[in-house]
Amino acid sequence: MRLATFNILHGRTVADDLVIxxxxxxxxxDLDADVLALQEVDRDQPRSHLADLTAVAADAMxxxxxxxxxxxxxxxxxxxxxxxxxxxxxxASYGIALLSRYPVLDWQVLRLPxxxxxxxxxxxxxxxxxxxxxxPRAVVVGRFDTPTGPLVVANTHLSFVPGWNRLQLQRIxxxxxxxxxxxxxxxxxxxxxxxxAELTGFTPLATHPTxxxxxxxxxxDHILLRGSLGPVVSxxxxxxxxxxxxxxxxxxx
Numbered sequence: 001m002r003l004a005t006f007n008i009l010h011g012r013t014v015a016d017d018l019v020i021x022x023x024x025x026x027x028x029x030d031l032d033a034d035v036l037a038l039q040e041v042d043r044d045q046p047r048s049h050l051a052d053l054t055a056v057a058a059d060a061m062x063x064x065x066x067x068x069x070x071x072x073x074x075x076x077x078x079x080x081x082x083x084x085x086x087x088x089x090x091x092a093s094y095g096i097a098l099l100s101r102y103p104v105l106d107w108q109v110l111r112l113p114x115x116x117x118x119x120x121x122x123x124x125x126x127x128x129x130x131x132x133x134x135x136p137r138a139v140v141v142g143r144f145d146t147p148t149g150p151l152v153v154a155n156t157h158l159s160f161v162p163g164w165n166r167l168q169l170q171r172i173x174x175x176x177x178x179x180x181x182x183x184x185x186x187x188x189x190x191x192x193x194x195x196x197a198e199l200t201g202f203t204p205l206a207t208h209p210t211x212x213x214x215x216x217x218x219x220x221d222h223i224l225l226r227g228s229l230g231p232v233v234s235x236x237x238x239x240x241x242x243x244x245x246x247x248x249x250x251x252x253x
Contacts, residue, residue, distance in 0.1 A: 001146065001230070003205070004033035005186040005221050006240065006247040007157070010042040010094070011053055013242045014213060019048045020242075021056050027240040028060035031247055035144065036061060037155035037186040038097040043068060045075060045092045054097040065104035069140040071095040071157070082136040085109065095138060096187070098155045102144040110139040110175050112168045115161065134159060139172055143181065148230070152179045156187040165190050166199060173200045182227035188245065192218040202226045206235035210246040213239070221248045 006027070011019045028036065038057060042048040054068040070093035074080030083093060115134040122129050139156040154176060158165040169189065176183050189196045197204045202224035209216035216237065230252045237246040 001035070001148075001252045002033045002249065003035050003184060003186065003223055003252070004031045004247055004249045005037040005039075005155070005188070005223055006031065007039040007188040007221060007243060007245040008041060008053070009243040009245070010040050010045065011048050011051070011242055014244050021049065021051045021053070023241045024053060024056055025060040027242060027247075028057045030238070030240070031061070031249060033061060033249065034101045035153055035184070036063070036099045037153070038099070039155070039157035039188045041068060041095055041097045043070070043093045044090055045094065047075070054099070057097065058099050061099060061101065063099040063101055065102065065142065065144065066097065066099040067104075067107050067140050067142060068097045069095050069109050069138050071136045071138045076135065080135075083138075096140055096155050096157055098140045098142050098153060100142060100144050100153070102146045102151075105143040105145055105150060108141040110141065110172065112137040112139065112156070112158075112171055114159070115164060121161065132161065134161060134164075137168060139175070143179075150181045151229070152176070152181045152183045154183065154185045156185075156189070158188070158190045160190045166195075169196060169199050176226070182225065182229045184229070185224045185226075186222065188220055189222050190220055192220060196222050197224060200224060200226070205232055205250045206237075206248055208235065208237035208248060210237050210248055211244070213244050213246060216246055221245060223248055223250050
């Protein structure tokens with residue numbers, strides 16, 4: 001079984017600032033994952049040619065199950081509002097997606113608490129203060145029928161605000177307690193190193209720096225396991241033809 005998580009930066013390539021869906025298709029084919037978690041996913045956005053990037057990825061990997069969950073309705077950096085899941089078809093949206101080559105038994109969505117007001121925040125790099133209008137965050141949870149039995153997989157993209165992302169991760173940990181099956185938590189957690197493992201008590205399946213793209217120094221993207229799923233055969237953080245993150249991949253026996 002191959003697990004992968006990838007923050008796709010709405011399909012944009014940093015080098016030329018272009019969104020070319022075929023690059024996403026090729027990246028997903030190269031990842032060759034059985035279960036794939038994507039973050040920063042566009043649907044019906046002009047900046048990504050009105051493409052449904054979840055559908056592009058699902059077709060590329062041969063997924064039999066896929067679920068897109070909008071975190072916001074509108075366009076990041078422009079006009080947007082918190083998504084509710086009841087948006088009209090064709091509404092521009094942005095969020096996360098979970099895809100699998102295994103049939104899904106059920107889907108669940110958890111919407112995470114967010115900071116409701118704008119606030120100033122100091123950035124160590126590039127040493128300046130910015131005004132943060134924190135985006136809503138969500139979790140998509142799929143329970144899949146795999147050859148080794150039911151498997152629960154959760155995908156999320158947490159806040160970059162220190163402390164707040166820890167509160168969101170603790171909320172996810174409490175939510176996942178109800179599942180008896182093995183649980184995999186994947187995504188861009190915006191926390192480096194072993195912090196996510198220590199907060200959740202889950203086992204990290206891969207330790208590779210994933211950000212920034214060219215010469216990564218921090219692991220912001222994680223694949224964590226609660227329970228038993230078989231030994232890790234290999235893991236990697238491959239450079240892909242898009243995004244400002246590297247993907248994170250784990251192969252399990």
